[in-house]
Amino acid sequence: MTAKSMLDKVWERHVVVPETHQTPAILYIDLHLIHEVTTPQAFSLLREKGIPVRRPDLTLATLDHSIPTRPELVAKGYEGMQPAAGKQVRQMVENCEEFGIPLRGPGNADQGIVHVIGPELGASQPGKTIVCGDSHTATHGALGALAFGIGTTEVGHVLATQCLLQRKPRSMGITIDGPLSPGVTAKDVVLFVISKIGVSGGTGHVIEYRGSTITGLSMDERMTICNMSIEAGARAGMVAPDQVTFDYLKGRPMAPAGEDWDKAVQQWKALASDPDARFDREVLIDAAEIPPMITFGTNPGAGIGIRREIPEPVGAASRKALEYMGLKPGRPLYGQPVDIVFIGSCTNSRLGDLQAAAEVVKGRKVKSGVRMLVVPGSNKIKLAAEELGLDRIFTDAGAEWHEAGCSMCLGMNGDIAAPGQYVVSTSNRNFEGRQGPGARTLLASPVTAAASAIAGAVADPRSFLTDGAA
Amino acid sequence: MHALKQIVSHTAVLPQADIDTDQIIPARYLTTTSRDGISEGLFYDWRFAADGTENADFVLNQAEYRDARVLVAGDNFGCGSSREHAPWALKDFGIDAVISTRFADIFSSNALKNGLLPIVVDKKAHEWLLDHPGARVRVDVEMATLTVDDGPSLHFEVEPFAQYCLVHGTDQLGFLMGKEEQIAAFEKARK
Incomplete structure (x- = not known):
């Protein structure tokens, strides 16, 4: 049996209809994150065609991009928003109501940046396919998910069918080894990586970040690194789930609990790339070379x-x-x-x-x-x-x-x-x-x-x- | 989606590499809830000066290039955000194809769903096209060929399903919804 990468394993588990020369694979999506900016046209299309949202229960909605953050403006509600933004937010509230999607909106305790609240709620989990109309969806790969950004047409596809038409991307292994120097953070690591491979160096690929530097990072730090995978052109970034991941997820509101937790951890442990898995491209980086970057x-x-x-x-x-x-x-x-x-x-x-x-x-x-x-x-x-x-x-x-x-x-x-x-x-x-x-x-x-x-x-x-x- | 079979046009050239989606359409044009008039924001900060007047030296403001349906751009076009507003704005402005050596994945995927063809050419053909603004080109989408008057003729790669959808004006959502049986079976098997 051929050795498999983490990408191979997560991909295979979500293929509804396999890829052929003529057609891409139909890939099932476990979690769809949505926000106010890249969804209005998709909801309008559904409404026009009379199509319901297939899995509101797998859809997590928040407001983040166009809302003000200055406390005195936030306190004013819609009055504090720029007019076009206010209209967009109103439409998001209405769309979520009409299509039965719970919205972590203004005043909601869970509200926040879409890529922050997914992991925070425990909705982002190892082995899941996660998409959002936002290129920084790569963030969630820090938990061992296959997470990538999509456009508004595809947001409509997922709302309607919980699936996407996708060709399997290539894989890239980036191994970073050694301790980080004082004053050097995860942000410096990823800025260093992008400066090395370039802004299109990862195009067509999913990056798996590996090595002792990566395994030594906290979940917050791993998210910083995966987040910027798209800045190297990659669709997604991933880190193999380990004890850091499990400790982070345990007890979060949407994470599995009790017996389900133990079962889930067993499955998550099997997701890591096989030891002899091959990547289409490999990059090695010595952490000692990385300074604070700008x-x-x-x-x-x-x-x-x-x-x-x-x-x-x-x-x-x-x-x-x-x-x-x-x-x-x-x-x-x-x-x-x-x-x-x-x-x-x-x-x-x-x-x-x-x-x-x-x-x-x-x-x-x-x-x-x-x-x-x-x-x-x-x-x-x-x-x-x-x-x-x-x-x-x-x-x-x-x-x-x-x-x-x-x-x-x-x-x-x-x-x-x-x-x-x-x-x-x-x-x-x-x-x-x-x-x-x-x-x-x-x-x-x-x-x-x-x-x-x-x-x-x-x-x-x-x-x-x-x-x-x- | 309307079918896109052939494009015959002269080219406009934007030679800069790594043109990102924030340049194609700045974030402040993203508060829209429709696609109406979306080309207003296209290359806004390059097309217009701070006082709102047109920059005469920007290529799409010049009379001979304003109505070009084919844009030749520097390497790695469309990097950055997933905003589909970028291909919407290009298409709404009248652009049917962009030629470059490389496109960002999400941009390319979005473009193909909106009747905007990203054409990847090799370095040599790219250099020729960059050096010959206004060249007359003919694109045959079904044959995946690009023919240039007095210049290179070549075959380009395009993902077969997207190509089929472009040529026939097929809606990908309709195709996906036709797979309901398989999707339902997949969900059931996973429970």
């Missing part, structure tokens, strides 16, 4: 070590990128003055991220003239952080403490930067205009972002994490 260009592959000099541009695109960013080659980003620091997004808004940032900020002040936003990924994370007093650490330092949502990750909810402003951001994309027209995004880890807020310039987190060296 991006200088307008795609997530443009990452360098924080003390390294910005490289000379090669070709028109990278010249245009540097021009947009207002940066010059031959100098490091370290010391570059910044206007805004954003800590949040489905990449870095979990409790572990907020704790790491708070550790840097504690007892210090955000540099005068710098705006710092801290936006928890979910209502539950917000509450947990407040119980630990993290909100006070941030607000005492002069940072804004927001309600849960996507916020400044993408400029569609009112949280935007002004043209020309530099934003050190823990989000996932530094595309032109991503955080508002003309905004200049520098992607980094929560500790680097927090250190930069204190310094008022791009800072090396290592000088903030050692005793008094700041």
Whole structure:
């Protein structure tokens, strides 16, 4: 019998009709996550054709992208939203009511960024197929699921049939071994990976992250890495489920319980790739090579070590990128003055991220003239952080403490930067205009972002994490 | 979906590599709940200056390229978000095909479901096309061929099912719903 990868195993268990030359496989979907931005046209089509949602029980709905997160705006309800966003949110509420889908909407204790609440509720589980009209669905692969982003037409397919037409992707193994250096986080690992393989290096592939560095990470950290798989072009990222995964899931509201739990764990343990499984492509990385990273260009592959000099541009695109960013080659980003620091997004808004940032900020002040936003990924994370007093650490330092949502990750909810402003951001994309027209995004880890807020310039987190060296 | 069998057009060229979906349509145009007028946001920050006037040097604002139905773009077109608004906006603007050396997976999948054909060509043909803006091209979707006046002619790869659906205007949802029996049996067997 041929050895199987984790992708092979999860894929095989969900094939309703096998792939042929003429037609893709029909793949069954275990969990469909939906939000307000990529679903309205799909619901309209269902309504027009009189088609019901086949499995509302396998559909998890929330609001995250277009809602405001500033507390004073959230308090105003629809009045606090931009008009088009308010209309979109209203439509989501109506669609969920009409089609019988429970919505974790405004005021709901479970509301939050779709890729944060899936795992948090225990709905995202090893071995599941998980889709969402959002490219960062790759996040859920951290639990050993096959999770990928789809378009709105496909959202309609899943709502109507709980299935998708898919060709099996190729597999890529990325093995990272060794301990991480001080000040180096999961975010730096994934920025390093993307800088190595490029923004299209993973196209057509599902990445499996392996090796001692990965197995040594917490669930929050693994989610950060899988989240950004799409920034390397990959459809999905996966990590084999292990004790870290099981400990994370146990007792969560939608996770199996009692006898079912024991049975589930037995099945989950069998999901890991067989020892001699072959990948279509393999990449090996030594963790010792990874420094704290930051991006200088307008795609997530443009990452360098924080003390390294910005490289000379090669070709028109990278010249245009540097021009947009207002940066010059031959100098490091370290010391570059910044206007805004954003800590949040489905990449870095979990409790572990907020704790790491708070550790840097504690007892210090955000540099005068710098705006710092801290936006928890979910209502539950917000509450947990407040119980630990993290909100006070941030607000005492002069940072804004927001309600849960996507916020400044993408400029569609009112949280935007002004043209020309530099934003050190823990989000996932530094595309032109991503955080508002003309905004200049520098992607980094929560500790680097927090250190930069204190310094008022791009800072090396290592000088903030050692005793008094700041 | 309307059938797409043949495209005859001159090309417009956007040579930049890694054109992401935030450039194709910025996030602030994503609060729409329909597809009506969605091309308003197409390449908005490149097409228009901050005061809302057209950038004369952007290719799709130039008279000879404005009505091109085929866009030749740099490597790795459509990377980034899963927003189907990107192919909707291109199609609504009048683009029927994009030619590049590589497309992001989700963009490609979305495009094919909306009568927008992503055509992958090799580096040599790509370079020729980038160097010859306005070239007259003929695309035969059923034969998967691209013929260029005074230039290269080639066969391109397109996923067979998507190709069939394009040529016949077949709705993939209808096809999937026709498999209800198998889907129900699969669900039952898993219980």
